[in-house]
Amino acid sequence: MAIDVAVIGAGTAGLAAYRTARAAGANAVIIEGGAYGTTCARVGCMPSKLLIAAAEAAHAVHRAPGFGVHVDGSLRVDGREVMARVRRERDRFVGFVLEGVENIPAGDRIRGMAKFVDARTLDIDGRTLAARSIVIATGSRPTIPPILQGLGDRLVVNDDVFDWQDLPRSVAVFGPGVIGLEIGQALARLGVRVVVLGRGGRLGPITDPEVHRAAAKYFAQEFTLDVDAHVTRVERVGDEVEIDYRGPDGASRTERFEYVLAATGRVPNVDNLGLESMGLERDRRGVPAYDKSTMQVGATSIFIAGDASDDMPLLHEAADEGRIAGANAAAFPNVRAGLRRALLGIVFTDPQIAIVGGGYAAIKAHALAVGDASFEDQGRSRVMLRNRGHLRVYANPENGRFLGAEMVGPDAEHIGHLLSWALQARMTVSQMLDMPFYHPVVEEGLRTALRDLDARIRERKAA
Numbered sequence: 001m002a003i004d005v006a007v008i009g010a011g012t013a014g015l016a017a018y019r020t021a022r023a024a025g026a027n028a029v030i031i032e033g034g035a036y037g038t039t040c041a042r043v044g045c046m047p048s049k050l051l052i053a054a055a056e057a058a059h060a061v062h063r064a065p066g067f068g069v070h071v072d073g074s075l076r077v078d079g080r081e082v083m084a085r086v087r088r089e090r091d092r093f094v095g096f097v098l099e100g101v102e103n104i105p106a107g108d109r110i111r112g113m114a115k116f117v118d119a120r121t122l123d124i125d126g127r128t129l130a131a132r133s134i135v136i137a138t139g140s141r142p143t144i145p146p147i148l149q150g151l152g153d154r155l156v157v158n159d160d161v162f163d164w165q166d167l168p169r170s171v172a173v174f175g176p177g178v179i180g181l182e183i184g185q186a187l188a189r190l191g192v193r194v195v196v197l198g199r200g201g202r203l204g205p206i207t208d209p210e211v212h213r214a215a216a217k218y219f220a221q222e223f224t225l226d227v228d229a230h231v232t233r234v235e236r237v238g239d240e241v242e243i244d245y246r247g248p249d250g251a252s253r254t255e256r257f258e259y260v261l262a263a264t265g266r267v268p269n270v271d272n273l274g275l276e277s278m279g280l281e282r283d284r285r286g287v288p289a290y291d292k293s294t295m296q297v298g299a300t301s302i303f304i305a306g307d308a309s310d311d312m313p314l315l316h317e318a319a320d321e322g323r324i325a326g327a328n329a330a331a332f333p334n335v336r337a338g339l340r341r342a343l344l345g346i347v348f349t350d351p352q353i354a355i356v357g358g359g360y361a362a363i364k365a366h367a368l369a370v371g372d373a374s375f376e377d378q379g380r381s382r383v384m385l386r387n388r389g390h391l392r393v394y395a396n397p398e399n400g401r402f403l404g405a406e407m408v409g410p411d412a413e414h415i416g417h418l419l420s421w422a423l424q425a426r427m428t429v430s431q432m433l434d435m436p437f438y439h440p441v442v443e444e445g446l447r448t449a450l451r452d453l454d455a456r457i458r459e460r461k462a463a
Contacts, residue, residue, distance in 0.1 A: 154240070204353050
């Protein structure tokens with residue numbers, strides 16, 4: 001059997017690649033060896049937001065007395081009801097994805113595990129498939145550090161959390177990244193005793209030291225957080241896990257938890273594809289070298305997209321990469337650069353985190369002008385009792401062009417969008433300040449930061 005385009009993986013990137021290739025007139029198939037449905041719908045962005053929404057409802061009750069609004073009696077969180085809604089709505093979102101898959105012609109869907117024979121041939125559970133172009137869209141999976149292995153069913157990853165029937169009493173979260181922060185804070189607000197432990201000092205995607213300090217302060221007000229914990233022992237004791245570590249205050253602690261959540265990153269699913277025998281340049285995780293503008297692997301007819309590319313594990317990035325890979329796979333060898341959008345990352349904690357343009361780490365090597373704004377005294381934020389936040393915006397001091405931002409604060413998901421649009425439009429700071437800012441809104445804090453940045457640019461030019 002020979003076809004034009006074979007897509008390995010039926011997640012967000014794979015489905016986008018298949019549909020784009022088909023729209024271009026190519027004879028395409030999509031191959032899946034696991035469960036249909038995207039990481040986002042099954043175990044990622046959607047179920048986590050369902051858990052966060054429940055946590056926000058509980059937190060609103062706790063915050064109400066600050067407005068003079070008091071709830072008679074004590075708050076009761078029914079863990080079974082919380083998790084039942086998470087699973088019910090999660091399954092609904094997955095159902096939409098499955099409907100889309102079922103609309104793909106049966107002849108274009110192949111079940112099985114694919115492995116490369118050569119750059120244009122796949123072995124699928126003993127069957128041979130020849131394709132003019134192949135797209136790798138195999139996604140990723142959680143990685144478990146050695147210190148956490150051997151805990152049996154007391155160890156969970158985010159994939160497992162959303163199948164819980166009830167909320168646990170206590171959870172130790174290893175990894176204060178996006179997943180660890182979102183789930184850890186949500187569980188804490190729902191009454192679970194939570195400790196979040198990290199190594200190396202990283203906190204979510206934040207790289208700006210000022211934003212990092214602010215975020216660490218805010219999150220530590222709700223749950224125990226140590227971004228550079230020194231864990232010496234993790235051991236299962238009966239139906240609990242006992243952990244020895246040195247806490248944020250420097251004191252040694254021994255604590256027991258009902259579960260350990262490993263939120264220690266994900267690894268791309270490229271290790272069982274047979275790429276090692278093809279002479280391709282690959283990185284330490286086995287991901288083949290590729291062009292980010294075309295998603296082409298070297299000069300071959302192989303393309304890669306989504307989490308398998310080990311770049312930006314975000315749904316909108318996976319969809320864009322899938323479309324680029326699918327279009328170029330169909331047109332091969334006439335490969336063209338596709339649209340890559342300004343980088344935008346959002347963490348749905350409270351306060352939220354937003355990273356625009358890759359943030360401070362991506363541009364700190366360049367000459368920068370930096371503007372600051374605190375949201376602790378920002379008008380609308382104080383009105384809503386959400387006045388926790390710090391925003392840093394960056395620009396080229398020579399021409400005033402906006403380069404990116406990092407933020408922890410209220411409505412960061414919306415401010416991040418505004419800033420990413422400005423970045424993609426290649427706006428200058430003065431042009432951004434010419435845009436309308438209503439009163440009273442949280443976005444006035446953005447104007448404060450931009451005014452500060454504009455002043456820094458003017459000072460540099462006057463020096």
